[in-house]
């Protein structure tokens with residue numbers, strides 16, 4: 001072609017046939033040189049491109065239009081552990097390089113690609129050592145100038161780092177969700193527990209007060225508000241300083257300063273305090289105990305729990321029992337049992353203090369005929385009248401007892417002889433002043449004293465008793481001392 005062009009040019013220039021032949025040969029040589037130059041450039045360019053493909057970080061793959069492997073870059077070895085030679089020799093490239101779980105997926109993608117669709121997908125490749133690793137595959141068909149597919153290009157790059165990060169993120173999110181679920185579960189359980197506790201505290205009769213470590217009220221229950229007559233409503237006391245609350249509380253007490261002192265001493269104490277009982281101005285009795293509450297597993301104080309119990313009824317019942325045990329129900333005077341206790345205590349005190357005690361015993365005269373004539377009720381009235389009359393004449397240091405049917409006793413602390421005689425006479429006079437439906441009442445009175453007449457309880461009672469019988473013998477309605485002394489007339 002170049003030679004023909006050279007000949008045509010020589011002819012047009014009017015040169016001879018030899019020169020035309022030379023021109024043709026020169027043109028042919030130039031053309032051959034041009035072809036050689038182009039081929040050389042293409043080869044150099046191809047080598048550069050191959051070099052680029054071979055040194056890519058990712059794996060580059062060329063597949064024939066029917067899916068056969070044509071070329072794979074050496075990077076496949078660093079990604080999967082398999083060399084390009086291993087790949088060329090493998091009967092099934094997917095079976096060699098793809099994790100079994102993802103092989104079906106890979107085949108589906110392969111079919112899509114062979115239909116000429118470009119695309120990308122993530123799947124797990126299998127490393128030669130058995131590890132699986134995430135890779136990103138991108139493929140697209142490569143066409144010639146006429147649009148016919150001449151190959152498929154597949155680029156594979158590692159997605160392991162990103163996938164690991166994603167997995168870690170997912171695991172973290174899942175762990176957070178689990179933790180959140182768990183904390184919601186515990187929160188719900190703790191709310192339920194709180195509800196149960198609140199119901200319990202609402203329903204019990206014990207007043208509950210919780211004061212936190214900053215000495216502010218954190219919890220009160222309805223019973224506390226009832227006991228202390230606080231009318232601030234359910235949460236009205238919350239946040240109040242304990243000192244302010246205490247000021248309101250002590251104003252209701254008989255001994256406010258004693259309770260203030262107790263609170264000041266108790267506040268910092270660990271464990272449970274000793275019970276403290278306080279009397280209210282309105283007559284009620286309230287018992288208090290408290291304990292420091294510490295944080296679980298530590299010694300940090302969360303505050304103090306105060307518990308108040310209204311014991312008014314209990315105390316009344318206990319007092320009633322004591323009264324029943326030691327008092328005569330008819331006259332409300334102390335009975336024989338209490339007489340024995342008081343006598344024992346008085347004698348022990350007198351022995352310790354080397355002092356004297358006196359005992360006056362008196363018995364009504366002719367009481368049986370009153371009962372017989374006027375009836376038992378009239379007799380009871382006489383007994384009540386005698387008790388009332390004698391109670392009027394006994395002093396602070398003298399105790400009056402009904403020790404038997406119509407028999408009474410007066411225990412006199414630190415009594416001297418004159419005082420005993422005066423009291424004996426007052427008894428004779430007072431009882432002698434009582435009348436029942438025209439019947440005159442009188443009493444026979446005897447007295448003895450420790451240590452002059454006796455040195456023991458029994459001996460003192462026996463001495464006073466014998467003195468009383470001496471008064472009976474002496475004609476009744478009089479007093480006598482014991483036989484060892486000179487008798488005095490009433």
Ligand SMILES: Nc1nc2c(ncn2[C@@H]2O[C@H](COP(=O)(O)OP(=O)(O)OP(=O)(O)O)[C@@H](O)[C@H]2O)c(=O)[nH]1
Pocket residue numbers: 330363364365366367368369371375376377378379380383404405406472
């Ligand atoms: N109404 C009444 N009578 C009682 C009570 N307890 C005892 N008596 C009676 O009191 C009487 C006491 O008897 P005595 O002291 O022996 O009789 P008395 O007639 O006083 O004889 P003297 O002491 O010798 O004068 C008995 O008849 C008892 O039944 C009581 O609680 N009420």
